[in-house]
Amino acid sequence: MAEGEDVRTRLLAAIPRLTPSALKVARVIQHNPSGAAQLTVNQLAQRSATSTSAVVRLAKMLGYEGYPQLRLALAATGAEDRAPVFATDIDADDALSKVLHKLTAFETEGMLATAELADPATMEAVVDALVGARRVQLIGIGASGLVAMDMAQKLTRIGMWCGACTSEDDALVQASLLEAGDVAVAFSHSGETAGVVDAVLRAVSAEATTVAVTAGAQSKLARSAAHTVLVAGREDGFRSAAMASRMSQLLVVDALYVGVLQHTPSAPAALRRTYDAVADRRTKEVR
Numbered sequence: 001m002a003e004g005e006d007v008r009t010r011l012l013a014a015i016p017r018l019t020p021s022a023l024k025v026a027r028v029i030q031h032n033p034s035g036a037a038q039l040t041v042n043q044l045a046q047r048s049a050t051s052t053s054a055v056v057r058l059a060k061m062l063g064y065e066g067y068p069q070l071r072l073a074l075a076a077t078g079a080e081d082r083a084p085v086f087a088t089d090i091d092a093d094d095a096l097s098k099v100l101h102k103l104t105a106f107e108t109e110g111m112l113a114t115a116e117l118a119d120p121a122t123m124e125a126v127v128d129a130l131v132g133a134r135r136v137q138l139i140g141i142g143a144s145g146l147v148a149m150d151m152a153q154k155l156t157r158i159g160m161w162c163g164a165c166t167s168e169d170d171a172l173v174q175a176s177l178l179e180a181g182d183v184a185v186a187f188s189h190s191g192e193t194a195g196v197v198d199a200v201l202r203a204v205s206a207e208a209t210t211v212a213v214t215a216g217a218q219s220k221l222a223r224s225a226a227h228t229v230l231v232a233g234r235e236d237g238f239r240s241a242a243m244a245s246r247m248s249q250l251l252v253v254d255a256l257y258v259g260v261l262q263h264t265p266s267a268p269a270a271l272r273r274t275y276d277a278v279a280d281r282r283t284k285e286v287r
Contacts, residue, residue: 009116118230136182179208213228213252215230
Protein backbone atom coordinates (compact mmCIF):
# COMPACT_ATOMS: atom_id res chain seq x y z
CA MET A 1 0.00 0.00 0.00
CA ALA A 2 1.36 3.45 -0.94
CA GLU A 3 2.26 5.78 1.88
CA GLY A 4 -0.29 8.34 0.68
CA GLU A 5 -3.02 5.74 0.82
CA ASP A 6 -1.74 4.58 4.20
CA VAL A 7 -2.17 7.91 5.98
CA ARG A 8 -5.70 8.34 4.63
CA THR A 9 -6.64 4.85 5.73
CA ARG A 10 -5.20 5.40 9.20
CA LEU A 11 -7.04 8.70 9.62
CA LEU A 12 -10.36 7.26 8.55
CA ALA A 13 -10.02 4.28 10.87
CA ALA A 14 -8.97 6.44 13.83
CA ILE A 15 -11.85 8.96 13.68
CA PRO A 16 -14.25 7.07 16.00
CA ARG A 17 -11.74 6.84 18.86
CA LEU A 18 -10.02 10.24 18.70
CA THR A 19 -10.03 12.59 21.68
CA PRO A 20 -11.63 16.03 21.15
CA SER A 21 -8.25 17.74 20.75
CA ALA A 22 -6.92 15.09 18.38
CA LEU A 23 -10.13 15.32 16.37
CA LYS A 24 -9.57 19.06 15.88
CA VAL A 25 -6.14 18.35 14.44
CA ALA A 26 -7.55 15.58 12.25
CA ARG A 27 -10.23 17.91 10.86
CA VAL A 28 -7.56 20.40 9.72
CA ILE A 29 -5.65 17.58 8.03
CA GLN A 30 -8.80 16.17 6.43
CA HIS A 31 -9.74 19.53 4.95
CA ASN A 32 -6.40 19.96 3.20
CA PRO A 33 -3.81 17.17 3.59
CA SER A 34 -1.25 18.75 1.27
CA GLY A 35 -1.67 22.11 2.99
CA ALA A 36 -1.21 20.53 6.41
CA ALA A 37 2.05 18.99 5.18
CA GLN A 38 3.43 22.49 4.77
CA LEU A 39 2.82 23.41 8.41
CA THR A 40 5.24 23.04 11.28
CA VAL A 41 4.01 21.34 14.42
CA ASN A 42 3.46 24.77 16.03
CA GLN A 43 1.56 26.07 13.01
CA LEU A 44 -0.69 23.00 12.85
CA ALA A 45 -1.39 23.30 16.58
CA GLN A 46 -2.31 26.96 16.12
CA ARG A 47 -4.45 26.25 13.05
CA SER A 48 -6.41 23.58 14.94
CA ALA A 49 -6.67 25.64 18.16
CA THR A 50 -4.96 22.89 20.15
CA SER A 51 -1.41 22.27 21.37
CA THR A 52 1.77 20.78 19.94
CA SER A 53 1.34 17.82 22.27
CA ALA A 54 -2.11 17.15 20.72
CA VAL A 55 -0.51 17.11 17.27
CA VAL A 56 2.19 14.70 18.38
CA ARG A 57 -0.35 12.45 20.12
CA LEU A 58 -2.40 12.24 16.93
CA ALA A 59 0.69 11.28 14.93
CA LYS A 60 1.47 8.49 17.38
CA MET A 61 -2.16 7.32 17.44
CA LEU A 62 -1.88 6.95 13.67
CA GLY A 63 1.18 4.76 14.09
CA TYR A 64 3.94 7.27 13.29
CA GLU A 65 6.98 7.91 15.47
CA GLY A 66 6.16 11.60 15.62
CA TYR A 67 4.95 14.59 13.65
CA PRO A 68 7.89 14.65 11.19
CA GLN A 69 6.92 11.17 9.96
CA LEU A 70 3.23 12.13 9.72
CA ARG A 71 4.22 15.26 7.82
CA LEU A 72 6.17 13.21 5.29
CA ALA A 73 3.17 10.91 4.80
CA LEU A 74 0.93 13.93 4.23
CA ALA A 75 3.41 15.36 1.74
CA ALA A 76 3.26 12.08 -0.19
CA THR A 77 -0.51 12.38 -0.25
CA GLY A 78 -0.30 15.94 -1.48
CA ALA A 79 2.09 14.93 -4.23
CA GLU A 80 -0.84 13.25 -5.95
CA ASP A 81 -3.02 15.83 -7.64
CA ARG A 82 -6.39 14.81 -6.23
CA ALA A 83 -9.19 16.33 -4.20
CA PRO A 84 -9.01 15.83 -0.42
CA VAL A 85 -10.26 12.33 0.29
CA PHE A 86 -12.38 13.55 3.19
CA ALA A 87 -14.26 16.15 1.16
CA THR A 88 -17.41 14.07 1.53
CA ASP A 89 -19.33 15.97 4.22
CA ILE A 90 -22.87 16.48 3.00
CA ASP A 91 -24.26 20.01 3.10
CA ALA A 92 -27.94 20.75 3.61
CA ASP A 93 -28.25 22.33 0.14
CA ASP A 94 -26.34 19.67 -1.82
CA ALA A 95 -28.07 18.37 -4.93
CA LEU A 96 -28.85 14.65 -4.91
CA SER A 97 -26.30 14.04 -7.66
CA LYS A 98 -23.62 15.61 -5.48
CA VAL A 99 -24.81 13.65 -2.43
CA LEU A 100 -24.49 10.43 -4.45
CA HIS A 101 -20.91 11.20 -5.44
CA LYS A 102 -19.94 12.22 -1.90
CA LEU A 103 -21.44 9.08 -0.39
CA THR A 104 -19.74 6.90 -2.99
CA ALA A 105 -16.35 8.42 -2.14
CA PHE A 106 -16.96 8.20 1.59
CA GLU A 107 -18.24 4.64 1.64
CA THR A 108 -15.51 3.44 -0.72
CA GLU A 109 -12.88 4.88 1.62
CA GLY A 110 -14.57 3.17 4.57
CA MET A 111 -14.52 -0.23 2.89
CA LEU A 112 -10.92 0.15 1.75
CA ALA A 113 -9.93 1.05 5.31
CA THR A 114 -11.87 -1.93 6.65
CA ALA A 115 -10.01 -4.24 4.29
CA GLU A 116 -6.76 -2.92 5.77
CA LEU A 117 -7.96 -3.11 9.39
CA ALA A 118 -9.42 -6.62 9.38
CA ASP A 119 -6.79 -9.04 10.68
CA PRO A 120 -6.54 -12.11 8.40
CA ALA A 121 -5.75 -14.47 11.31
CA THR A 122 -8.81 -13.25 13.22
CA MET A 123 -11.02 -13.63 10.16
CA GLU A 124 -9.79 -17.20 9.67
CA ALA A 125 -10.44 -18.00 13.33
CA VAL A 126 -13.98 -16.65 13.05
CA VAL A 127 -14.63 -18.68 9.90
CA ASP A 128 -13.38 -21.84 11.64
CA ALA A 129 -15.70 -21.16 14.59
CA LEU A 130 -18.69 -20.60 12.29
CA VAL A 131 -18.00 -23.74 10.26
CA GLY A 132 -17.93 -25.88 13.40
CA ALA A 133 -20.80 -24.16 15.18
CA ARG A 134 -23.87 -26.02 16.42
CA ARG A 135 -25.83 -22.79 16.29
CA VAL A 136 -25.00 -19.22 15.26
CA GLN A 137 -26.66 -16.20 16.89
CA LEU A 138 -26.31 -12.81 15.18
CA ILE A 139 -26.86 -9.72 17.35
CA GLY A 140 -27.33 -6.10 16.31
CA ILE A 141 -29.51 -3.13 17.31
CA GLY A 142 -30.73 -0.42 14.95
CA ALA A 143 -28.72 -0.17 11.71
CA SER A 144 -26.44 -2.96 12.94
CA GLY A 145 -29.55 -5.13 13.20
CA LEU A 146 -29.90 -4.92 9.42
CA VAL A 147 -26.39 -6.33 9.12
CA ALA A 148 -27.20 -9.15 11.55
CA MET A 149 -30.28 -10.02 9.50
CA ASP A 150 -28.27 -10.03 6.29
CA MET A 151 -25.72 -12.47 7.73
CA ALA A 152 -28.49 -14.70 9.12
CA GLN A 153 -30.12 -14.86 5.69
CA LYS A 154 -26.84 -15.78 4.00
CA LEU A 155 -25.91 -18.52 6.48
CA THR A 156 -29.43 -19.96 6.49
CA ARG A 157 -29.28 -20.37 2.71
CA ILE A 158 -26.29 -22.72 3.06
CA GLY A 159 -27.90 -24.89 5.73
CA MET A 160 -26.63 -23.38 8.97
CA TRP A 161 -28.86 -23.08 12.04
CA CYS A 162 -28.81 -19.41 12.93
CA GLY A 163 -30.97 -16.45 13.85
CA ALA A 164 -30.76 -12.68 14.16
CA CYS A 165 -31.65 -10.65 17.28
CA THR A 166 -32.46 -7.01 16.64
CA SER A 167 -33.87 -5.97 20.03
CA GLU A 168 -32.18 -5.88 23.43
CA ASP A 169 -34.65 -8.25 25.10
CA ASP A 170 -34.44 -10.80 22.29
CA ALA A 171 -30.64 -10.61 22.31
CA LEU A 172 -30.50 -11.31 26.04
CA VAL A 173 -32.99 -14.19 25.77
CA GLN A 174 -31.24 -15.89 22.87
CA ALA A 175 -27.74 -15.35 24.31
CA SER A 176 -28.81 -16.99 27.55
CA LEU A 177 -29.79 -20.14 25.60
CA LEU A 178 -26.41 -20.56 23.92
CA GLU A 179 -24.05 -23.38 24.86
CA ALA A 180 -20.45 -24.41 24.32
CA GLY A 181 -20.02 -25.02 20.61
CA ASP A 182 -22.34 -22.16 19.66
CA VAL A 183 -21.17 -18.85 18.16
CA ALA A 184 -22.50 -15.35 18.85
CA VAL A 185 -21.56 -12.59 16.38
CA ALA A 186 -22.35 -9.07 17.63
CA PHE A 187 -22.40 -5.91 15.51
CA SER A 188 -21.99 -2.44 17.02
CA HIS A 189 -20.16 0.46 15.38
CA SER A 190 -19.23 2.12 18.68
CA GLY A 191 -18.91 -1.14 20.59
CA GLU A 192 -20.70 0.52 23.51
CA THR A 193 -24.34 -0.41 22.82
CA ALA A 194 -25.40 -1.68 26.25
CA GLY A 195 -27.88 -4.31 25.06
CA VAL A 196 -25.35 -5.82 22.65
CA VAL A 197 -22.54 -5.86 25.23
CA ASP A 198 -24.81 -7.46 27.85
CA ALA A 199 -25.87 -10.17 25.40
CA VAL A 200 -22.26 -10.97 24.53
CA LEU A 201 -21.36 -11.21 28.21
CA ARG A 202 -24.17 -13.75 28.67
CA ALA A 203 -22.86 -15.68 25.68
CA VAL A 204 -19.40 -15.67 27.24
CA SER A 205 -20.86 -17.03 30.50
CA ALA A 206 -22.54 -19.78 28.49
CA GLU A 207 -19.11 -20.72 27.06
CA ALA A 208 -20.15 -19.87 23.51
CA THR A 209 -17.55 -18.44 21.12
CA THR A 210 -18.08 -14.70 20.79
CA VAL A 211 -17.22 -12.37 17.91
CA ALA A 212 -17.38 -8.56 17.87
CA VAL A 213 -17.60 -6.57 14.63
CA THR A 214 -16.93 -2.96 15.63
CA ALA A 215 -14.94 0.21 14.99
CA GLY A 216 -14.22 0.54 18.72
CA ALA A 217 -10.93 -1.27 19.20
CA GLN A 218 -10.94 -0.50 22.94
CA SER A 219 -14.71 -0.64 23.40
CA LYS A 220 -16.56 -2.76 25.95
CA LEU A 221 -17.73 -5.05 23.18
CA ALA A 222 -14.22 -5.59 21.83
CA ARG A 223 -12.89 -6.30 25.32
CA SER A 224 -15.70 -8.79 26.01
CA ALA A 225 -15.55 -10.89 22.84
CA ALA A 226 -13.09 -13.67 22.09
CA HIS A 227 -12.52 -12.36 18.56
CA THR A 228 -12.76 -8.78 17.33
CA VAL A 229 -13.00 -7.82 13.66
CA LEU A 230 -12.34 -4.10 13.29
CA VAL A 231 -14.20 -2.00 10.74
CA ALA A 232 -13.77 1.61 9.65
CA GLY A 233 -16.34 4.32 9.08
CA ARG A 234 -17.35 7.39 11.07
CA GLU A 235 -20.86 8.50 11.93
CA ASP A 236 -21.67 12.19 12.11
CA GLY A 237 -23.85 14.88 10.60
CA PHE A 238 -26.04 13.57 7.80
CA ARG A 239 -24.50 10.12 8.23
CA SER A 240 -25.82 9.55 11.76
CA ALA A 241 -27.88 6.61 10.46
CA ALA A 242 -24.70 4.58 10.13
CA MET A 243 -24.38 4.65 6.35
CA ALA A 244 -20.62 4.11 6.15
CA SER A 245 -20.39 1.83 9.18
CA ARG A 246 -23.16 -0.38 7.82
CA MET A 247 -21.35 -0.79 4.49
CA SER A 248 -18.11 -1.71 6.28
CA GLN A 249 -19.93 -4.27 8.43
CA LEU A 250 -21.60 -5.76 5.36
CA LEU A 251 -18.20 -6.12 3.72
CA VAL A 252 -17.02 -8.19 6.70
CA VAL A 253 -20.22 -10.28 6.54
CA ASP A 254 -19.65 -11.03 2.86
CA ALA A 255 -16.03 -12.03 3.50
CA LEU A 256 -16.99 -14.34 6.38
CA TYR A 257 -19.80 -15.85 4.32
CA VAL A 258 -17.44 -16.66 1.45
CA GLY A 259 -14.98 -18.15 3.95
CA VAL A 260 -17.67 -20.39 5.44
CA LEU A 261 -18.84 -21.38 1.95
CA GLN A 262 -15.29 -22.35 1.00
CA HIS A 263 -14.80 -24.51 4.11
CA THR A 264 -18.20 -26.23 4.26
CA PRO A 265 -18.44 -29.16 1.83
CA SER A 266 -22.23 -29.33 2.08
CA ALA A 267 -22.76 -25.59 1.50
CA PRO A 268 -22.81 -25.53 -2.34
CA ALA A 269 -25.45 -28.27 -2.46
CA ALA A 270 -27.56 -26.51 0.19
CA LEU A 271 -27.29 -23.24 -1.70
CA ARG A 272 -28.41 -24.98 -4.89
CA ARG A 273 -31.42 -26.60 -3.14
CA THR A 274 -32.57 -23.32 -1.58
CA TYR A 275 -32.12 -21.53 -4.90
CA ASP A 276 -34.14 -24.18 -6.72
CA ALA A 277 -36.89 -24.04 -4.08
CA VAL A 278 -37.35 -20.30 -4.56
CA ALA A 279 -37.03 -20.56 -8.35
CA ASP A 280 -39.68 -23.29 -8.52
CA ARG A 281 -42.17 -21.18 -6.56
CA ARG A 282 -41.59 -18.19 -8.82
CA THR A 283 -42.07 -20.35 -11.91
CA LYS A 284 -45.43 -21.57 -10.60
CA GLU A 285 -46.53 -18.00 -9.86
CA VAL A 286 -45.77 -16.96 -13.44
CA ARG A 287 -47.89 -19.81 -14.72
